[in-house]
Amino acid sequence: MNIAIVGAGGAVGREFLKLLEGGALPVDNLRLFGSERSAGSAIPFRGKPVTIELLSPESDFSGVDFALVSAGGSASLQFADVITRHGTIMVDNSSAFRMDDDVPLVVPEINGDDALNAPRRIIANPNCTTIQMVVALNALHRRWKIRRVHVATYQAASGAGAAAMQELHDQYGAISRGATPHVERFAHQLANNVIPHIDVFGDNGYTREEMKMHHETKKIMHDPELLVSATCVRVPVMRAHSEAIWVETEQPIDVAEARKAFEEAPGVVVIDQPQANRYPMPLDLAGTDPVFVGRIRRDIAGNGLSFWTVADQIRKGAALNAVQIVQYIIEHRG
Amino acid sequence: MNIAIVGAGGAVGREFLKLLEGGALPVDNLRLFGSERSAGSAIPFRGKPVTIELLSPESDFSGVDFALVSAGGSASLQFADVITRHGTIMVDNSSAFRMDDDVPLVVPEINGDDALNAPRRIIANPNCTTIQMVVALNALHRRWKIRRVHVATYQAASGAGAAAMQELHDQYGAISRGATPHVERFAHQLANNVIPHIDVFGDNGYTREEMKMHHETKKIMHDPELLVSATCVRVPVMRAHSEAIWVETEQPIDVAEARKAFEEAPGVVVIDQPQANRYPMPLDLAGTDPVFVGRIRRDIAGNGLSFWTVADQIRKGAALNAVQIVQYIIEHRG
Numbered sequence: 001m002n003i004a005i006v007g008a009g010g011a012v013g014r015e016f017l018k019l020l021e022g023g024a025l026p027v028d029n030l031r032l033f034g035s036e037r038s039a040g041s042a043i044p045f046r047g048k049p050v051t052i053e054l055l056s057p058e059s060d061f062s063g064v065d066f067a068l069v070s071a072g073g074s075a076s077l078q079f080a081d082v083i084t085r086h087g088t089i090m091v092d093n094s095s096a097f098r099m100d101d102d103v104p105l106v107v108p109e110i111n112g113d114d115a116l117n118a119p120r121r122i123i124a125n126p127n128c129t130t131i132q133m134v135v136a137l138n139a140l141h142r143r144w145k146i147r148r149v150h151v152a153t154y155q156a157a158s159g160a161g162a163a164a165m166q167e168l169h170d171q172y173g174a175i176s177r178g179a180t181p182h183v184e185r186f187a188h189q190l191a192n193n194v195i196p197h198i199d200v201f202g203d204n205g206y207t208r209e210e211m212k213m214h215h216e217t218k219k220i221m222h223d224p225e226l227l228v229s230a231t232c233v234r235v236p237v238m239r240a241h242s243e244a245i246w247v248e249t250e251q252p253i254d255v256a257e258a259r260k261a262f263e264e265a266p267g268v269v270v271i272d273q274p275q276a277n278r279y280p281m282p283l284d285l286a287g288t289d290p291v292f293v294g295r296i297r298r299d300i301a302g303n304g305l306s307f308w309t310v311a312d313q314i315r316k317g318a319a320l321n322a323v324q325i326v327q328y329i330i331e332h333r334g
Numbered sequence: 335m336n337i338a339i340v341g342a343g344g345a346v347g348r349e350f351l352k353l354l355e356g357g358a359l360p361v362d363n364l365r366l367f368g369s370e371r372s373a374g375s376a377i378p379f380r381g382k383p384v385t386i387e388l389l390s391p392e393s394d395f396s397g398v399d400f401a402l403v404s405a406g407g408s409a410s411l412q413f414a415d416v417i418t419r420h421g422t423i424m425v426d427n428s429s430a431f432r433m434d435d436d437v438p439l440v441v442p443e444i445n446g447d448d449a450l451n452a453p454r455r456i457i458a459n460p461n462c463t464t465i466q467m468v469v470a471l472n473a474l475h476r477r478w479k480i481r482r483v484h485v486a487t488y489q490a491a492s493g494a495g496a497a498a499m500q501e502l503h504d505q506y507g508a509i510s511r512g513a514t515p516h517v518e519r520f521a522h523q524l525a526n527n528v529i530p531h532i533d534v535f536g537d538n539g540y541t542r543e544e545m546k547m548h549h550e551t552k553k554i555m556h557d558p559e560l561l562v563s564a565t566c567v568r569v570p571v572m573r574a575h576s577e578a579i580w581v582e583t584e585q586p587i588d589v590a591e592a593r594k595a596f597e598e599a600p601g602v603v604v605i606d607q608p609q610a611n612r613y614p615m616p617l618d619l620a621g622t623d624p625v626f627v628g629r630i631r632r633d634i635a636g637n638g639l640s641f642w643t644v645a646d647q648i649r650k651g652a653a654l655n656a657v658q659i660v661q662y663i664i665e666h667r668g
Contacts, residue, residue, distance in 0.1 A: 154488070176507035189617055192571055193615055194576050194616060197608065204631060227636075231642065236526065236570050237528060246484050246563060274539065279531060281522060283526055294530070296539065297538060301548075301562055
């Protein structure tokens with residue numbers, strides 16, 4: 001299997017490499033692509049250096065089976081044709097194609113089969129906040145049918161990239177020295193703060209990040225009537241996202257049965273022993289694969305359930321889900 | 335007016351003193367009370383040292399008009415009779431008496447008149463998270479009648495006291511030195527983390543902090559049918575709390591009119607210019623008096639409104655509200 005990673009120098013690109021190094025896909029040949037900033041440098045893979053090629057209109061993807069792409073929306077738009085024209089299937093981590101009717105938007109645990117029908121040879125990876133939420137929702141939706149979702153997020157610095165994570169770390173140093181923290185990657189200082197603003201604001205007062213959770217959930221779950229209202233908030237955490245979620249279901253939901261449904265759901269791990277101070281937290285779970293669910297209880301203000309999820313934003317929220325899409329296609333295509 | 339501060343050595347006690355120093359109440363004589371740890375030390379007030387007296391069964395509150403009490407629930411229970419027996423009105427910041435039928439639970443902007451009828455001479459100050467939420471809810475409830483509230487909190491270290499704030503600060507230093515942060519005041523490391531656990535868990539899976547928001551809101555707003563489901567989360571922030579709130583109203587609510595209602599509501603300041611990156615944030619608003627409201631928009635998953643609030647946990651969330659209760663009584667009693 002010939003694989004390419006596009007955006008090899010970024011936080012998600014490096015995670016793709018880690019997953020392949022760990023044997024996630026049967027790689028015969030690996031090619032790496034990047035921007036002018038990273039092109040020319042070499043990254044070791046299985047003990048041998050692989051040089052990052054410059055992604056350009058002249059790049060030749062012939063013979064590449066799958067390209068794992070995380071280079072930003074504008075690069076994805078600009079180079080999708082270059083990447084796919086000789087038959088390569090592009091799994092794209094940007095938001096560029098997610099809502100296109102002829103591009104499947106896939107979380108393998110939920111709608112893996114959609115990945116088998118990609119007329120443009122582009123498959124979109126959902127937004128990190130959406131992936132972790134729908135993996136949990138899926139456990140409930142099949143049985144009780146979810147009608148409304150209210151979700152407040154606690155999103156890590158990693159969603160803004162490696163430099164943003166470094167900025168947060170540097171702010172801790174400044175605060176403990178009594179110096180003024182440097183602010184560049186976020187709109188405001190993140191250390192000692194929470195920022196209710198991720199991506200740009202739309203006319204309805206929601207951010208694009210929040211509307212992604214609304215639109216992408218409908219598409220992945222094949223349910224245009226499922227409504228999501230999100231408030232997305234950046235918090236001073238390094239790399240795993242947390243979400244406080246309330247769901248209103250069509251069928252009356254039982255807490256014990258909901259817990260069982262979570263425990264049996266693919267991709268979900270339940271941590272829910274509050275009396276022992278055990279519930280999912282981002283500091284504990286960074287770098288892990290599952291979507292963790294805890295704080296499972298009845299919604300005492302509605303007809304449904306309340307719970308809490310944590311997942312690593314770079315793994316299941318990005319690189320891992322994209323690799324799982326490729327795994328699904330390899331296993332299921334005719 | 336003779337005033338006593340009980341718990342003068344704590345974070346809220348120090349804020350009481352600051353408010354009185356600033357002229358919030360007409361103080362003729364000030365007495366300070368504290369535990370064995372702080373008793374004997376002196377705190378300057380209007381340029382003169384006031385010695386902290388030991389709070390004991392022998393303490394004599396004769397002649398004290400109002401006692402501002404923030405010494406923890408067990409001290410409040412133990413000494414309520416000592417404090418009130420000679421006619422002193424006790425404004426208590428603990429949760430000890432809040433749900434007692436014969437103890438008013440008061441946010442002056444909403445139910446100030448309740449403070450005028452306190453048969454046990456005890457008036458309870460609501461929990462910080464409740465105060466900031468109900469001040470905002472009150473702007474909407476009168477006109478549109480709120481039926482359900484879903485709220486996710488982002489609570490600062492200050493809610494756990496001055497030592498907890500210092501622990502968070504020290505954790506930043508440890509992280510930036512590459513050392514292991516010391517954990518003592520919280521169940522888990524708070525820096526680089528969020529903890530979905532404040533106060534103890536009950537049988538229904540909600541914490542006591544979350545159930546306070548449920549029960550106290552009904553009592554303050556005189557509406558037993560108003561339902562609140564909360565997820566309370568500690569975040570690495572020093573002293574202002576934030577809340578993401580959704581309300582479902584009986585009457586259809588209009589976003590522009592809701593914004594106007596917030597702008598006209600006592601105690602509320604609207605900061606809502608998202609296109610200019612202007613919304614309430616805890617880092618900016620620590621040490622201020624109002625409840626700040628922003629991110630006002632339609633709930634696209636329900637029949638109501640979504641918004642975001644920030645307020646200083648120690649001021650409006652504790653000391654300021656207690657002082658305002660005393661102000662209200664002075665102005666309105668016959």
